[in-house]
Amino acid sequence: xxxxxxxxxxxxxxxxxxxxxxxxxxxxxxxxxxxxxxxxxxxxxxxxxxxxxxxxxxxxxxxxxxxxxxxxxxxxxxxxxxxxxxxxxxxxxxxxxxxxxxxxxxxxxxxxxxxxxxxxxxxxxxxxxxxxxxxxxxxxxxxxxxxxxxxxxxxxxxxxxxxxxxxxxxxxxxxxxxxxxxxxxxxxxxxxxxxxxxxxxxxxxxxxxxxxxxxxxxxxxxxxxxxxxxxxxxxxxxxxxxxxxxxxxxxxxxxxxxxxxxxxxxxxxxxxxxxxxxxxxxxxxxxxxxxxxxxxxxxxxxxxxxxxxxxxxxxxxxxxxxxxxxxxxxxxxxxxxxxxxxxxxxxxxxxxxxxxxxxxxxxxxxxxxxxxxxxxxxxxxxxxxxxxxxxxxxxxxxxxxxxxxxxxxxxxxxxxxxxxx
Numbered sequence: 321x322x323x324x325x326x327x328x329x330x331x332x333x334x335x336x337x338x339x340x341x342x343x344x345x346x347x348x349x350x351x352x353x354x355x356x357x358x359x360x361x362x363x364x365x366x367x368x369x370x371x372x373x374x375x376x377x378x379x380x381x382x383x384x385x386x387x388x389x390x391x392x393x394x395x396x397x398x399x400x401x402x403x404x405x406x407x408x409x410x411x412x413x414x415x416x417x418x419x420x421x422x423x424x425x426x427x428x429x430x431x432x433x434x435x436x437x438x439x440x441x442x443x444x445x446x447x448x449x450x451x452x453x454x455x456x457x458x459x460x461x462x463x464x465x466x467x468x469x470x471x472x473x474x475x476x477x478x479x480x481x482x483x484x485x486x487x488x489x490x491x492x493x494x495x496x497x498x499x500x501x502x503x504x505x506x507x508x509x510x511x512x513x514x515x516x517x518x519x520x521x522x523x524x525x526x527x528x529x530x531x532x533x534x535x536x537x538x539x540x541x542x543x544x545x546x547x548x549x550x551x552x553x554x555x556x557x558x559x560x561x562x563x564x565x566x567x568x569x570x571x572x573x574x575x576x577x578x579x580x581x582x583x584x585x586x587x588x589x590x591x592x593x594x595x596x597x598x599x600x601x602x603x604x605x606x607x608x609x610x611x612x613x614x615x616x617x618x619x620x621x622x623x624x625x626x627x628x629x630x631x632x633x634x635x636x637x638x639x640x641x642x643x644x645x646x647x648x649x650x651x652x653x654x655x656x657x658x659x660x661x662x663x664x665x666x667x668x669x670x671x672x673x674x675x676x677x678x679x680x681x682x683x684x685x686x687x688x689x690x691x692x693x694x695x696x697x698x699x700x701x702x703x704x705x706x707x708x709x710x711x712x713x714x715x716x717x718x719x720x721x722x723x724x725x726x727x728x729x730x731x732x733x734x735x736x737x738x739x740x741x
Contacts, residue, residue: 325351406600566613645689
């Protein structure tokens with residue numbers, strides 16, 4: 321089993337990734353920024369949690385160094401499309417922390433035990449020596465945003481469809497206190513409680529374990545994929561190769577939609593609005609910092625009732641928001657559970673480069689809203705339609721590589737929207 325760190329684990333996608341990993345027996349740590357909502361009597365399947373501001377590089381390094389993950393699945397981003405820093409810089413920070421910790425593991429293994437003793441300061445890429453017994457093999461779209469505040473879907477002027485490109489709900493921004501030492505028990509300058517003895521408590525337990533053999537042997541072969549994602553595929557990776565395996569979630573929003581065809585892994589970003597530019601900057605940084613990372617471009621995420629498009633459709637039908645669903649914005653939506661499974665599969669493998677992970681059916685946003693309405697018993701005639709302006713139009717993702725490489729089956733919207741969430 322692997323040690324898996326999931327960022328943005330309170331978001332629609334991150335929550336499903338973390339819960340699935342925990343059910344599969346992995347040691348899971350979920351990060352959040354906004355205080356989590358705990359429902360009495362409802363079991364928390366994620367496991368352990370830690371507050372983390374991904375814009376704070378020192379804090380990111382501290383969490384990575386203390387937990388010593390085999391795999392990091394980075395689903396966190398900004399609260400809205402204008403949150404450049406969490407989306408772009410947050411991704412770069414995560415890649416820097418993963419690469420820095422791996423370098424420290426290789427270069428100075430004996431020094432890494434300082435986190436277990438609570439001696440390491442912030443900014444150190446520390447951690448425990450060796451791998452724990454739980455170690456194994458070893459990036460909404462974020463077209464999904466997770467639960468909307470006050471039940472509202474979308475963002476931007478008029479609460480229009482433009483908001484459906486939302487991201488994981490990270491909550492309050494700004495650095496939170498993370499305790500300046502490995503064992504700081506007080507409160508930090510930002511007012512958040514410091515974490516006690518990171519080497520010994522909760523999700524950071526096991527840092528004293530050394531040398532436990534992990535999962536399957538590292539397989540794979542070198543070479544470029546047919547679609548241009550410089551992929552190595554097989555099983556293995558992570559701590560087994562002396563590095564932290566990073567899976568970064570990107571988006572189809574990095575494209576303009578002007579190609580007139582499906583986009584492949586070899587297509588370079590050409591964003592035309594702020595969120596797409598932030599996601600393009602994020603994946604560019606990740607690929608430059610950590611060439612061995614898997615960069616997952618995905619589309620609208622839904623299927624469990626919590627997707628942004630599902631919320632928006634309900635709000636439009638009920639008259640809670642103004643706006644419309646666009647008939648000329650074509651996407652290949654993916655079920656959140658299919659995407660979560662694919663992210664974990666990639667995390668436990670060693671594919672490197674860009675891979676498109678989306679559903680099999682190309683539909684417009686309006687058509688997708690109709691599918692939501694029919695599934696949920698809503699009056700589909702109440703869904704307003706419109707044409708888009710200044711936003712990406714046809715940004716279908718070619719999923720040939722994912723279909724060939726992954727065991728996870730990527731269902732199309734016409735199939736997965738038949739069943740109740």
